Amino acid sequence: MDTIKRIWGLMKPYKKHMIGGLILQTVVIVATLIKPYITKFIVDDVIEGGLYDMLIPFCIMIIGLTLLTGGCNFLRSVLYERMSQSAMWDLRTGLYAHLQEMPYEFYDKHRVGEIMSRMTGDIDGVRHLIAFGLIHVYEQGLRFVGAFIFMMTMSWEITLLVLSLTPVIAIMAWLFNKKVRPLFREVREQNATLNTITQENLAGMHVVKAYAQEPFEEERFNKENQKLADMHLKVSWLWSSFVPFMDVLASLCTPIALLGGLLLTIHGNLDIGTMVGITGYIWMLVDPMRQLPNIINMVTNAVTSAEKLFYYVDFGASIKEPENAKTPVEFKGHVVFDHVNFSYGHQPVLKDICLEAKPGETIAVMGATGSGKSTLVTLLGRFYDIQSGSIKIDGIDVRQHALKPLRRQIGYVMQETFLFSDTIADNIRYGNPGGDMERVERSAKVAQATEFIDHMPQGYETVVGERGLGLSGGQKQRTAIARAVMIDPAILILDDSTSAVDMETEYLIQQELKEVLKDRTTFIIAHRISSVKNADQILVLDNGEIAERGTHKELMEKGGIYYQMVMDQMSSAVKVEKEVQ
Amino acid sequence: MARVIRQLDDEALEKPFNKQQFVRLLRYMKPYKKQVGFSLVLMLIAMACGLANPFLMSRAIGELRVQATENMPWILGGMVALAIIGALCTRYRIRWMDSAGRRALATLREDLFHHIQGMSFSFFDTRSAGKLLVRVINDVNSLNDLFTNGIVNVLIDCMTIVLLVIIMLLVNWQLTLIGMCILPLLLFILFKVKRIMRLRWQKVRVKNSTMNGYLHESLTGMRVTEAFVREDENADTFRAVNSDIRTSWMKAVTINNLFWPMLDLTGNIGTVLVYIFGVEFIKADPDFLANLLLIIWYLGRFWQPLNTLSNFYNSLLSATASMERIFEIMDTESDIQDKEGAEVLPPIEGRVTFENVTSLMTGKRRCSKTSPLILRPATPSLWWAPPAPVRPPS
Ligand SMILES: Nc1ncnc2c1ncn2[C@@H]1O[C@H](COP(=O)(O)OP(=O)(O)O)[C@@H](O)[C@H]1O
Ligand SMILES: [Mg+2]
Numbered sequence: 021m022d023t024i025k026r027i028w029g030l031m032k033p034y035k036k037h038m039i040g041g042l043i044l045q046t047v048v049i050v051a052t053l054i055k056p057y058i059t060k061f062i063v064d065d066v067i068e069g070g071l072y073d074m075l076i077p078f079c080i081m082i083i084g085l086t087l088l089t090g091g092c093n094f095l096r097s098v099l100y101e102r103m104s105q106s107a108m109w110d111l112r113t114g115l116y117a118h119l120q121e122m123p124y125e126f127y128d129k130h131r132v133g134e135i136m137s138r139m140t141g142d143i144d145g146v147r148h149l150i151a152f153g154l155i156h157v158y159e160q161g162l163r164f165v166g167a168f169i170f171m172m173t174m175s176w177e178i179t180l181l182v183l184s185l186t187p188v189i190a191i192m193a194w195l196f197n198k199k200v201r202p203l204f205r206e207v208r209e210q211n212a213t214l215n216t217i218t219q220e221n222l223a224g225m226h227v228v229k230a231y232a233q234e235p236f237e238e239e240r241f242n243k244e245n246q247k248l249a250d251m252h253l254k255v256s257w258l259w260s261s262f263v264p265f266m267d268v269l270a271s272l273c274t275p276i277a278l279l280g281g282l283l284l285t286i287h288g289n290l291d292i293g294t295m296v297g298i299t300g301y302i303w304m305l306v307d308p309m310r311q312l313p314n315i316i317n318m319v320t321n322a323v324t325s326a327e328k329l330f331y332y333v334d335f336g337a338s339i340k341e342p343e344n345a346k347t348p349v350e351f352k353g354h355v356v357f358d359h360v361n362f363s364y365g366h367q368p369v370l371k372d373i374c375l376e377a378k379p380g381e382t383i384a385v386m387g388a389t390g391s392g393k394s395t396l397v398t399l400l401g402r403f404y405d406i407q408s409g410s411i412k413i414d415g416i417d418v419r420q421h422a423l424k425p426l427r428r429q430i431g432y433v434m435q436e437t438f439l440f441s442d443t444i445a446d447n448i449r450y451g452n453p454g455g456d457m458e459r460v461e462r463s464a465k466v467a468q469a470t471e472f473i474d475h476m477p478q479g480y481e482t483v484v485g486e487r488g489l490g491l492s493g494g495q496k497q498r499t500a501i502a503r504a505v506m507i508d509p510a511i512l513i514l515d516d517s518t519s520a521v522d523m524e525t526e527y528l529i530q531q532e533l534k535e536v537l538k539d540r541t542t543f544i545i546a547h548r549i550s551s552v553k554n555a556d557q558i559l560v561l562d563n564g565e566i567a568e569r570g571t572h573k574e575l576m577e578k579g580g581i582y583y584q585m586v587m588d589q590m591s592s593a594v595k596v597e598k599e600v601q
Numbered sequence: 602m603a604r605v606i607r608q609l610d611d612e613a614l615e616k617p618f619n620k621q622q623f624v625r626l627l628r629y630m631k632p633y634k635k636q637v638g639f640s641l642v643l644m645l646i647a648m649a650c651g652l653a654n655p656f657l658m659s660r661a662i663g664e665l666r667v668q669a670t671e672n673m674p675w676i677l678g679g680m681v682a683l684a685i686i687g688a689l690c691t692r693y694r695i696r697w698m699d700s701a702g703r704r705a706l707a708t709l710r711e712d713l714f715h716h717i718q719g720m721s722f723s724f725f726d727t728r729s730a731g732k733l734l735v736r737v738i739n740d741v742n743s744l745n746d747l748f749t750n751g752i753v754n755v756l757i758d759c760m761t762i763v764l765l766v767i768i769m770l771l772v773n774w775q776l777t778l779i780g781m782c783i784l785p786l787l788l789f790i791l792f793k794v795k796r797i798m799r800l801r802w803q804k805v806r807v808k809n810s811t812m813n814g815y816l817h818e819s820l821t822g823m824r825v826t827e828a829f830v831r832e833d834e835n836a837d838t839f840r841a842v843n844s845d846i847r848t849s850w851m852k853a854v855t856i857n858n859l860f861w862p863m864l865d866l867t868g869n870i871g872t873v874l875v876y877i878f879g880v881e882f883i884k885a886d887p888d889f890l891a892n893l894l895l896i897i898w899y900l901g902r903f904w905q906p907l908n909t910l911s912n913f914y915n916s917l918l919s920a921t922a923s924m925e926r927i928f929e930i931m932d933t934e935s936d937i938q939d940k941e942g943a944e945v946l947p948p949i950e951g952r953v954t955f956e957n958v959t960s961l962m963t964g965k966r967r968c969s970k971t972s973p974l975i976l977r978p979a980t981p982s983l984w985w986a987p988p989a990p991v992r993p994p995s
Contacts, residue, residue: 062876067883067890068666075880079873086869090862097858098851105847109840116816116839120832124824132820139816211738218714218737222730226722234718241714249707253700260695264688271654275680278661282673285665292666296894299658401828424830432828440822441814451829485818507829 023326030107031150037103038154044096045159051089053166056300058082060174064293096155104151112143115332123339124403128364138332142325149322156315160308167304174294178280182273182302189269190309196262197313203255210248217244270306274299339405345422351429351510352379352414353541355400360409362399369395371564373409377557379510380539384552386582387561393545394435396561397513400543401427413511431509433517435545437496441485444473447499448480451507459506466532467501468525493520501529505536512537514544523550530554549586558582614803615918622924629709630748633701637753640701643694644757650687652764654680655898663891702749710741713927720935736930740923747920755913758906765906769899772892779878780900783871787904790863791911798860799915801853808846815842864904871900 031038058078066075119126119135171179221228221237228237277298284290355377362370369392377383385393398404399411402418411418418426428451439447448463449455460480464470472495476482484491484499491499497517504512512533518526527550533542546552553572560568560581568580575582630637661676714737725733769777819826819835826835879893 063890067880067893068887072880072884075877079876082869082873083866086866090865094858094862098855101854101858102851105850109843109847113836113840113843117832117836119820120823120826120836122823124827127820127823132817135820136813136817140813215734215738219730219734222717222725222733225725225730228718229722238711238715238718242711245707245710245714249703252703256695256699256703260692260699264691264695267691268684268688271684272681274658275661275677278658278665278673278680279677281665282670282677285668286670288668290665292662292890295662295665403824403827424832427828428830430828432825434824434828438822438825440825441818450825450831453831453834503829 023323023330026330027146027149027322027326030111030146031103033110034103034106037099041096041099041103041155042158044092044099045155046162048089048092048096049159049162049166051085051092052163052304053170055082055085056297057170058085059300060291060293060297062293063296064291068292100151100155104147107150108143108147111146111329112139115139115143115329118333121337122335123337124398125338126335135332138328142328145322145325146329148318149326153315153319153322156311160311160315163304164308167301171298171301171305174298175280175284175290177284178277178298181280182277182305185269185273185276186305186309189266189306190312192262192266192269193310194313196258196266197317199262200255200258201317203251203258207248207251207255210244210251214241214244214248217241266310270303270310273302273306277302339402339423341423342420346416346420347422347425348414348416353377353429353510353539354379354412354414355511355541356410356412356415357396358410358412360399360406360411362395362404362406364395364404369564370399370406373566375557375559375566375569377541377543379541381556382542382544382554384555384558385543385545385561386547386552386558386585387567391561392564393561394515397432397515397543397545400511400513401430401432428507429510431504431507431512433497433500433504433512433514435515435517437493437500437517439485439491439496439499441483443478443481443483444476444499445480447484448502448506450503455506460502463502463505464499466505466529466536467498468521468529468532469495469498469502472498494522494525497521498525498529505533509537510540512540512542514542514546516545516547518546518551523548526551549589613922614807616922616925618917619921619925622921622928625928626709626744626747626924627752629705630701630752633705636697636701640694640698640753641756643690643697644753645760647687647690647694648757648761648764650683650690652761652768652899652902653683655895655902656768657683659891659895659898662894663888666890667888698753699749702745705748706741706745709744709927710737713737713741713931716931720933724933724935733930736926740927743923744920746916751913751916751920754909758909758913761906762903765899765902769896772895773882776875776879776882776893776896780871780875780896782874783867783900784903786867786870787864787907790860790867791904791907792914794856794860794863795911795915798853798856801849801856804849805846805853808842808849812839812842812846815839868901868904872897875900 058081062075062078065071066078116139168179168183171182217240221241228234278295281290281295281298355375357373357375360370360373361368373396375383385396387393395404399406400413400418402411402421402423405419413421413426413429431451440450444464445457445460448460452459457480461470464473464480473479473482476489482489497520501514501517504514518529521529526548530551544552544555552558556571557569558572558575559566560575562581568575568578568582570578576586657676657680661673661680664670664672664676717733717737766777769780815838819839826832875893875897879889879896882889883893
């Protein structure tokens with residue numbers, strides 16, 4: 021009930037459309053109801069009664085009524101389509117804006133596929149209800165009652181006779197609906213299964229071929245493919261058992277009415293025009309019975325869809341700006357972590373982290389996979405809120421900052437590089453859409469990306485990303501670095517972002533970065549010693565705790581974890597060198 | 602500032618009919634010849650039953666008019682019997698035809714998948730997995746209509762039209778010709794208007810898939826969007842994309858919803874014409890009423906077969922596009938084939954030697970001829986340049 025009320029709320033801004041449509045629909049139904057009556061007059065009065073002069077006026081009336089119903093029906097449908105499309109527009113763009121406010125936590129919990137089906141299938145279900153639900157119930161109901169009344173005035177005996185058949189039709193339609201629905205669902209699911217199998221096979225084709233798994237893959241595919249065909253056949257089996265006979269029942273109404281007519285004729289009180297007229301009403305009694313299960317279906321589906329949608333709407337953004345958020349005019353990039361504790365769920369990920377980065381400093385973070393390096397830097401932009409302690413940027417707690425200005429000052433190069441299906445230029449200016457080409461090129465140069473971009477078929481206008489030209493891991497990383505440089509951040513974060521770049525290029529990137537981001541704070545996460553060696557401070561994370569900190573020199577002297585890492589990397593490098601010679 | 606979204610998936614939605622490929626497709630139906638033939642017969646019977654119904658009804662009205670009752674039980678019984686026979690025929694026709702169509706489709710899909718499995722890497726490098734997926738799933742699905750309904754329906758519909766005209770002419774040729782005046786209008790609506798309708802719906806679909814693509818990508822990259830504070834621009838773009846959908850939808854639905862009123866009007870013009878001219882016959886012979894009604898009822902049946910014909914024509918165009926894409930893949934030979942008399946590899950020791958290899962990908966990098974690269978078993982090999990050795994601190 022609550023959900024229906026909320027759907028109603030979506031329609032409310034378009035009340036005028038709704039009421040206008042209802043009025044037009046009423047006109048249409050009245051006109052439709054009058055038409056068979058005219059037929060009756062034509063047969064009884066003109067043809068049988070010999071009032072031939074009346075024929076032309078009656079014909080004009082028929083054409084007039086047709087134009088009226090057609091016109092009103094058309095207007096009504098346009099009004100309702102506009103209403104439903106606009107309501108859908110509101111809902112979808114509203115939800116999209118809401119999704120963009122969602123914290124990372126939301127995207128940890130919900131898969132893209134799931135959100136997609138909310139934003140497409142479920143929204144469409146609601147649209148359907150708005151466009152057709154109300155108006156269909158009104159139309160079918162009014163027409164049924166109207167046809168009943170008109171028929172009663174013509175011959176109550178025949179009317180009741182026909183009416184006795186309609187519940188049978190309704191029951192049959194309901195039964196069919198109940199049986200076919202789970203089957204439809206099965207077909208949908210099987211389709212999804214086949215889809216998944218094919219997708220996995222195609223995406224992993226290199227692996228399939230490397231292990232010569234084609235016969236196995238084909239067998240698996242054929243099995244599911246066959247199953248899909250079988251399911252489709254099950255549906256058409258059921259369909260063929262019900263639908264033709266529902267049609268029979270519907271068409272049986274006519275002979276039954278004629279039978280009634282026959283009986284009345286025997287008793288001698290039936291105009292032949294009445295008989296012809298009644299045949300024009302029969303379908304108006306039958307049709308609502310057949311549509312009833314569909315309408316019920318539509319409403320229940322839409323309500324389920326709406327419930328899922330409203331769950332999103334109600335998923336409040338847990339990360340909110342304070343009322344009087346502070347926004348420094350100019351960020352310096354002074355970062356302080358003060359006894360920070362953080363966990364995603366229950367398992368603590370960061371424990372009692374303290375650190376200070378002065379403007380212009382480079383902080384390197386090292387540690388095993390899963391030790392919490394990425395988490396540490398993610399907290400800077402307040403993508404998650406910490407459980408205790410505080411993180412201050414330029415002396416203000418991140419929870420006191422206005423969110424967007426804060427994030428605008430941090431240039432993220434994330435561990436997993438994501439580029440959009442857009443041109444390279446537009447990817448680089450993603451965080452700075454107004455940036456001019458000169459600046460794009462300068463950023464690309466810093467990231468050492470000019471060299472491969474110039475070799476692209478259309479240079480900066482080459483479309484990359486999922487639906488464009490494929491880039492290598494290193495090329496993607498360099499584009500992502502250019503994207504971060506482009507926003508000229510006060511704090512730059514490089515999360516393992518040169519792992520796929522060769523050492524020489526990495527060195528060049530670091531030199532260039534030092535130049536452009538002279539007094540910017542930089543956080544760099546890396547595994548190669550060469551990447552972190554020159555940092556002002558190196559932190560070694562172990563299981564969420566800072567195990568060691570200091571400069572390269574200090575840590576080497578200490579002879580702890582860091583020293584061990586350096587030694588390991590050196591010996592393997594030497595081994596490889598020998599191997600090659 | 603809303604930006605224009607790049608249209609990246611520009612596949613043809615329709616292609617002109619291609620007889621050769623159509624014949625090739627029909628070959629998949631060959632094993633089910635008997636079923637198709639049988640269905641055809643069933644459909645003919647069902648059609649005859651359908652056409653006989655108005656005829657019997659008009660007779661019934663004729664009888665009732667003169668208060669004759671002796672034939673009525675026969676007529677009513679006939680109507681019931683015809684309805685049941687028709688339903689039974691339809692039932693089995695659906696079952697036979699669907700099972701033939703679905704199985705043919707499954708075979709086609711199996712063949713396609715098998716062929717794809719045999720392709721070499723270069724094939725997959727030039728085609729995205731997403732596109733291949735669409736071939737195997739969606740394109741094959743879109744042939745279903747053609748297989749299960751299209752072909753048989755067309756034959757039946759043509760026959761229905763011919764039969765209708767013949768019966769009507771026999772009943773009364775003058776009124777039939779008068780009623781036929783609406784035919785040009787009907788054809789115009791069914792073929793011309795339908796065509797415009799279809800093109801507009803296609804546009805809606807394109808806009809919709811643009812929206813889906815954009816949405817999918819922006820959800821996948823949402824972390825980047827939030828980190829780079831790009832929300833407002835993206836919201837603008839998304840609004841623009843959705844406005845596009847609404848506009849194209851309204852355009853399509855406007856003409857769509859004009860379709861039925863236009864059809865209705867055409868039918869009513871026909872009815873009125875028959876009344877006006879039919880009255881002259883009635884003046885001469887009052888019993889003519891039954892025939893008059895019959896002509897009107899049959900006239901009302903005209904648009905349906907014509908409608909399915911126009912649907913068939915439209916679905917043929919889009920099926921051809923799918924068909925061509927499927928056969929394009931099936932006609933691509935794998936460039937790595939087993940040599941004739943190829944031997945089965947004995948258990949491998951794991952020693953790989955690259956000698957004189959020129960990769961097609963780059964065309965220039967190759968191993969030096971004098972010293973082939975040899976990888977020995979149980980040695981991890983590194984394919985990237987070795988990192989420069991770090992000097993130990995002094
Ligand atoms: N979004 C997340 N939701 C829940 N747990 C996470 C999430 N991201 C990381 N973790 C967990 O937190 C720990 C630290 O991860 P992370 O910061 O990515 O480590 P690193 O970058 O050092 O490899 C790991 O145990 C990981 O499984
Ligand atoms: Mg990480």
